[in-house]
């Protein structure tokens with residue numbers, strides 16, 4: 001390996017040693033200080049030939065990985081004794097965000113380790129399937145740059161080179177909510193201005209993925225979908241003033257009685273149906289999942305599409321924004337407190353239609369809370385009733401036992417004659433009556449325990 005000499009030099013440095021210890025401990029502040037000092041190289045290696053980034057990736061520590069990359073860590077540095085790459089370490093950690101970050105930082109997917117396995121094969125081997133899915137669905141920048149070069153008799157490339165970075169970013173977006181995609185287009189006007197070219201390139205990529213030897217219909221479906229969202233957005237932009245905002249409104253408009261976004265559902269179903277490669281198994285599966293689902297019922301077309309592209313667990317999003325679907329939306333509607341938003345912008349976008357739902361949502365929430373409370377009370381009463389019933393059974397058994405004892409005693413008295421009468425064991429005189437009284441009381445209590 002070319003950097004072997006440099007690696008052993010680095011390994012002896014005290015500051016370097018401390019850096020690796022701090023990464024192990026996950027102490028980002030000290031790591032930040034250390035990599036800021038001149039004694040430490042961000043691409044140094046430990047005794048196994050692992051870089052700081054590889055250590056952080058193996059730990060599945062996303063903030064540390066981001067920090068190291070921001071300080072110039074080389075994602076493709078490879079001095080490891082067994083040829084493990086940073087991407088392999090990230091995937092082995094099982095952290096999907098770390099895996100994605102490495103890919104976005106330009107990690108190569110093809111290198112193999114000393115046992116001849118790629119990162120994806122290693123991850124599959126240890127059962128990190130979410131990471132496998134991310135690696136297999138990743139779209140390389142080079143695959144896109146292919147279209148930025150003039151080919152054959154072309155006067156200009158299919159994709160203007162200056163658009164490649166922002167288009168690539170859009171392709172990698174995990175959130176397929178059309179509102180989020182349109183917001184992205186709105187913020188990247190250069191993409192919107194060349195919407196037709198971009199949409200065409202995406203359809204070409206989709207076709208290529210379907211016709212290549214190693215068919216990738218996940219990418220093909222995603223590209224087809226993105227292409228069509230861009231086309232629709234362009235259409236609105238051309239036909240109306242403030243067309244992009246109007247398109248967002250169109251997508252968000254909810255049916256008054258149940259909040260269903262009918263326009264969005266219909267549009268997404270239409271886009272899915274237009275996927276031209278009907279032999280694709282994924283396409284068949286998506287269509288099968290959509291058939292017989294009435295508009296307004298679950299799953300939605302967006303849900304089915306997201307699962308098909310991003311994997312089975314992709315719908316488990318924490319506090320999604322009601323407008324754009326981004327995760328961890330921290331603001332809430334102040335009136336109903338039931339829907340989340342990224343920020344004031346997202347809330348403002350949805351308000352025109354949410355205001356018709358807000359009261360109903362709040363009432364439904366209140367009803368739900370009351371129902372839960374009622375259920376809790378009912379549950380408590382049931383428990384009490386069960387306990388009393390058990391107590392009743394116990395007392396009845398006790399009474400039976402005493403009766404039998406009494407009978408036994410009488411029998412003995414009869415067989416033994418009168419002389420033994422005084423010595424014969426006899427039950428306490430009023431014990432029977434006490435027991436029956438307690439049973440009566442228990443039964444009474446049981447009847448009082450009304451179950452609502």
Ligand SMILES: [Zn+2]
Pocket residue numbers: 321322323324325326329341342343346
């Ligand atoms: Zn949002």
Ligand SMILES: [Zn+2]
Pocket residue numbers: 333334335336337338339354357358359361
């Ligand atoms: Zn509300």
